[in-house]
Amino acid sequence: MTDLAPPKGTGPLARREARLAWGLLLPTITAVALVVVLPLLAIFWISVKPVGLADLRAPEVVLREDLRGGPEQAGDEATIRYRLRNSSQDTVITDVSFTDVVPDGLIITELDPRCTLDGSALSCEMGDWQGGYRENLMIPVIVEQAFLDAGGRPQDSTALTQGSASSVLTDGTFTLDNFTRIFSGDEFWGVLGVTVFYTVFGTVGALLFGLFAALLLNKSFKGQGIMRGLYLFPYVSPVIAVAFAWILLFDPFSGSANALLLQMGVTQTSINFFGEKPLALIMVTLFEIWRYFPLSFLFILARMQSIDTDMFEAADMDGASPFQKFWYLSVPQLLGILSVLFLLRFIWTFNKFDDIFLLTGGNAGTRTLTVNVYEQAFAISNIGAGAAVAVVIFGCLLAFSLLFLRFISQEEGL
């Protein structure tokens, strides 16, 4: 009798299945690699480069051409003037050259030694240019009738320029200045403190509000659907719309909130909600809670509605009071979803940029790490420092994610 054993290794069917799977995944992997992985690598690269916003425009040869001397009849002398310069003030352009077509009817009398003429095609080798280099290249010509008849100008044929410049982005200069710059001074620790406050309180607040709202709507009554829809409004509407509505509502001069508080006698002078040091941070945190409690609410409600009601009936029989039922039955059932939501929301709040950027622009002590990326890269025009902050964010994120993955494997399926 021959040995009957399960087949070992991968059979042809399994291989075909795997091939199909990779085929189906390939477009996604390519797209994600291009837009997520590549930029992430780029961030690491840029963070050790001395790159400013101005360096993004590669230095180029600027050429302007015109005809000087105002020739009026055949035989007049004139000059074709090429005004040339290096658009960058500090970057060298090597092997600069340009080619141009000399219009019919202009006879070149004297050629610059760097230029050669082949028929009507003029080409000039200009050598290497230092940053800020500029030169006027004059080519004297004699005008013939054909040129005057045609009524053209030398600049009608565009000159083609060439030249290679090394970009800071791709050359071999590296620096750690970006990191020393963002870590030096108290500013970084202030930013980190703000981020931690915003993230922790934003997350916990949104969870508690969500839990409260879910408890309210965890019973069926008429209009429950409408209430549920209503409570999701802050989450589904565009952030820019609600952020501006909040700014108007809490405006120090003509905001309704201030008018209301003044009228009720809570305060004597109007409060600058988004402009004062500790208050602004509290306000953006409240905004975060307001905007994202619907998400927690939705998840918690879904979990609540899937809890077995038998348990509550049994508890009723045993005489448990409403608070006891909540504390000893509902809360343990909800702990799983609450912890997953906490981790998810924690990471996303940590990553949040738009809300604070729109509400305060990172002023008045509300600059978080993400806002700092923008601030460094665009407000101070130091792309390298911005990238360095982004690297710090990514490091934190990696730590969170490892933590998160340990939990998600326990709470599979969410």
Add this chain to the structure above:
Amino acid sequence: MNMLRRGYITAPLLGVLWVFVIATTVAIAMSFATGSAFRPSLLGSLIWGVVIGLSCLRGAVWRPVVAGVVTVVASLIGFGPLVTGEGVSMFSALLGAVAAAGFAAYGLWLMLDEVQPGDNNRHLFEAAVIRFMTGFGYIFFTAIVIIPFYVMVLTSLKNQSELIQNPLDFSIDLSKGMELFRSYDELFTQFNFGTYLFNSFVISVLTVFITLLFAVPGAYAVARLRFRGRAAFSRSILMIYMVPMIVLALPIYIAFSMTGLRNSLGGIIMIYPVTTIPVALYMLQGYFRGLPAEIEEAGLMDGLSRLAVIWKITLPLSLPAMASVSLYVFMIAWNEFLLAFMLLDDPSKFTLTRGIASLNSSEIPRQHLMAGSVIATVPIMALFLGLERFMTKGLTAGSVKG
């Protein structure tokens, strides 16, 4: 704790809290509706809370009714929980007083009707407290959700001088007719909002289609096919949608600046789907897993290829999931602000969110800003309310990015 459970302590305590909540709510509502001065009074709430609370304990219904009527009278002569300032019309003062006393008495009666004046057991006490918390919760959440949207809509219908004069006055002068919608008219005629609306719509729809095109095969592979690295792949999807957009936006900005893709809608359409594919893939694979594999196997046995199985069996079965994923992706693309803000500079190519951002300047009146916000909010709200069922299901089915 036992002290609290005595009816004559429970009732005044809940009474004071509830009357103050109601007085504040009515004061805010009346102020926002009429622009006149209403405010809650702490002392009034204290006194009338005790009175109404005690009157609502177990007993005849006439007692809370009388307490309510007395409170209305007290409010009108200026000693109630709700105080009116100068220049409040008689009608709105009466309306406010009746609303405050009525809601206070009715609410407390619902909460406390079963509570005994003397000792109560835990159940009765906790039920009363829970009813109080429920009432408070409804008022609180409804207020915080509605007020910003209310301010947004009504501000867009007013003009600059009205706004400065009394920031609380949101009453609308209906006799102005179409003049009310002047801001909207100006946005569409002078500020190009028609184009922005169209751009946003086209970009969002294209994003949905491209996302599905990529995510459906990917999700199917992750959910159904066995291959080495499946678990790692499904985890890395999760990881990827935790990468913050601002980190990616910086290199994308650089790359687009260098390749000249900045300032083009094509560039935006290239980027948006990639930000949504991981979410869509994650949501869809969760749904595909829940579908019975037997139907697909039957299809395979009958000679369909895998791709045909996906097309003819899996997709028709997962239409609800597709709807919710589409809705969700549409929402992300429609609301996206950061990339549009960084990558678009040319006013003829703005999306709605970018268009609104451009209205945020001191030269443009605030009602235009709010009108723009309303224009951006209404379509997504309408879509969402119409398809709310899908939305809630889809959001909870696969976890979701916020």
